[in-house]
Amino acid sequence: MSFTMEQRLPEPWLCLLEHLQEVDHGQDELGFCMKYDVLNAHQLFVITAGEGEAVCPDRSWKLKKGVILLVPEGITITMESSRKPRKKLQYFKLNLARSGQASKSEAFVPSPGSRSGVGAVTELYYSPWSSCIRALEQMLGRQQTSDSWMARWEQQLAFQNWFSMLIKYNESSHEQPDSRRRIQTSVRYIHEHFDQPMTVDELAGSIQLNRASYTRQFKEATGQLPLDYVNEIRLERSKQLLQMTDDRLHDIAQNVGFSNEYYFSRRFKQYTGVSPGVYRRHQRQDVRVFAPFLEDFVLALGITPVMQYSHQIWGKQGYLELHHVPEFDVTSQDAKLDEHELPDFIMLDDGHVRWNLERLERLAPTYYLKHQGEDWRGILKSTADVLGKANRIQEVIGTYEEKAYEAKTRLQRKIKSQTVAFLRISATTIALYGANNGYVGPIMFQDLGLKPDSCVSQWAGQQRRINIELEQLPGLNADHLFVTFDGEKSTFPGEERGIMDSREWSQLKAVRNGCIYEVDFLTWMNYGILSHGKKIDDILRYLG
Structure with a gap:
């Protein structure tokens, strides 16, 4: 029997966040096992790293990153961590209080004969996962400084928003018990047939969903709209063909599913920041790049820039140890690139406006990165694509x-x-x-x-x-x-x-x-x- 979230959480099911903590079994003061007696509050365990097992009197659950357990009051649960040093469990534990004057009969009441019924420990999911973790980290930060009524109120608002997204995501799964499986089938189909023409209506119809439901569920599962996902698969494959073959751009476009070379080239440049021809050329030679304020990323990918930025007061980025690389003073409007050391191209971030660096466009092809500074992973990926160093991204981030x-x-x-x-x-x-x-x-x-x-x-x-x-x-x-x-x-x-x-x-x-x-x-x-x-x-x- 399948239960909806409404059945799992009968009214009044509204909860308040009593306390949030981050638990790490890798800390010396924590043991291999942690036993929690859930007496007067429901609890949520959000697994963020490691491996282990959650054990109740009548059942156990395998734990890994992405698993969320909802434990109603009155249930004792033991969290057992892997003994391997790099597999120690880490999780957020949220204590929840029932809002209002809910009676014991209205709270999570075990359903006889059913492990997944009302009152049982319930395994939940959240997508996209990065949003889940970011929200919890922000709530934890607020909790540490919530010494005013306004801060406590904002904390509850943040929790209610996160909790409602958790409920909505799992409610959609229970409305159609096989929806996740069907979306997974569609994703496999895309990976196997990306080189063929496909529309959202056709993809939705193939798993008996209407367009709106398919689009919503697909984005919940992958974090992307269907055609954006299809195009990303095609573009990643085209990058491989540009690296490994001498095929014409027209042929590559046809092989990965784009209808014409012009559209392929436009989408490719939007995706990587460079045209297919430039991307191929950079993959096959040592590129010469000038990237003021981005030298850090260039160097991390194994390439030494032909010049480095400096500032009249701040100096240069000494920590990069580019001792023999010529300097370019961004504060001087008369500063010029060495005509004997002209780069193949220039890369600029949004700092180009303050220093009027767009004046350099006439000297070499110039590419602008649009990422916010906090998105350093996105900056690294875009830089790697331009430099032909996509194979280094995971190593550097890891x-x-x-x-x-x-x-x-x-x-x-x-x-x-x-x-x-x-x-x-x-x-x-x-x-x-x-x-x-x-x-x-x-x-x-x-x-x-x-x-x-x-x-x-x-x-x-x-x-x-x-x-x-x-x-x-x-x-x-x-x-x-x-x-x-x-x-x-x-x-x-x-x-x-x-x-x-x-x-x-x-x-x-x-x-x-x-x-x-x-x-x-x-x-x-x-x-x-x-x-x-x-x-x-x-x-x-x-x-x-």
Whole structure:
């Protein structure tokens, strides 16, 4: 018998979030098994990493990334982690309280003879998974600083939004028990027949769904619209053919399912940033690239740029150690590329506007990256496509993620609940960086799991950074404070450091306790993957 979500959660089923915590069985203080007695609240376990098993008196569930268990009150469950060091369980645990005056009879009542009925532990899913984790991480961050009624209210709103998406996703699955299987069948068909003409109506009709239902369910399962998914399969295959064959573009377009060469070339450039011809050429030679502000990504992919950007005040990105690469001063409108070292092409991010770098377009083909800085994975992928280094993407990302994971584990053992903040100080401003966006927050507070000082969330919110007044500074109560000094606005060398002689500076908790750490400006004021790795090194040097 199949139960709908309404049957699983009879009215009043509305819940409030009582507490959210992140559990890591890899920490020394945690054992192999964790036993939870769910007495007065329902619980949700959202598995984020590792492997293991959830055991109840009458059933067990295999656990891995992506599994969500809903455990009603009155049930005891044991979470058993794998003993392998890299397979230790990690999960979010949410304690839920029933809203209103629900009676025990209205709560999750076990259904006799059925393991999946009302009252039983229920396995749920959420798609897209990245949205699920991002929402939970943001809720955890809010919880750590929810010391006002407004913050607590916003926390509940965020939870209700996440919880409603979870319910809707699983309700659609129960409305049509075989919908997930049918979408999987459609995805397999696309992979096997991408070179043939296909429309959304035909794809929907092949699994007996109308167009609207098919499109909705397909996007829930894959995160993409059907034709976008089809075109991505075709374009990835065309990249392989451009690398491995000398076939004409017309033939490649036909082989992967595009109706004509012109449409294929247009879609290919939208997808990769370069034309098919340029992509093929870059795959077969060492490309010469000038990529001001993007040298980090270029170098991470194994290519040395022909020139590197520098700034009259900030200097060059010393952490990249491009000692023998000529410099290009972006602050000088007279700066020119060496005519003997002209690049095959130029790559620019949105910083080109501030420095008027579009003036270089006449010297070489120029490609603009549209990604937000926080989307460094997207920047890396686009850069790799332009450079013909797509085969390096997973290796580069995997190396970073392993480094971040090991650092996070080490830091959680060492500093536990101590708080952290980051300041950028110039002669005219004090900038506090937020927890969720910007050069620092996603690395420090998300990838490494450090706990932000309450002021970080209260003052900066979702902003990348916010300028604060000197009088506000003593209110920053972080146990550990990272600082970088920006000399751009200084009228004389070292003016930006004058703040260190102020009474407000001396009142900072981190200053009094000797827990203030100065870090390199350009290393930390950068979105590059190599700079992120250096930030982790700095943090471990001071805190690990």
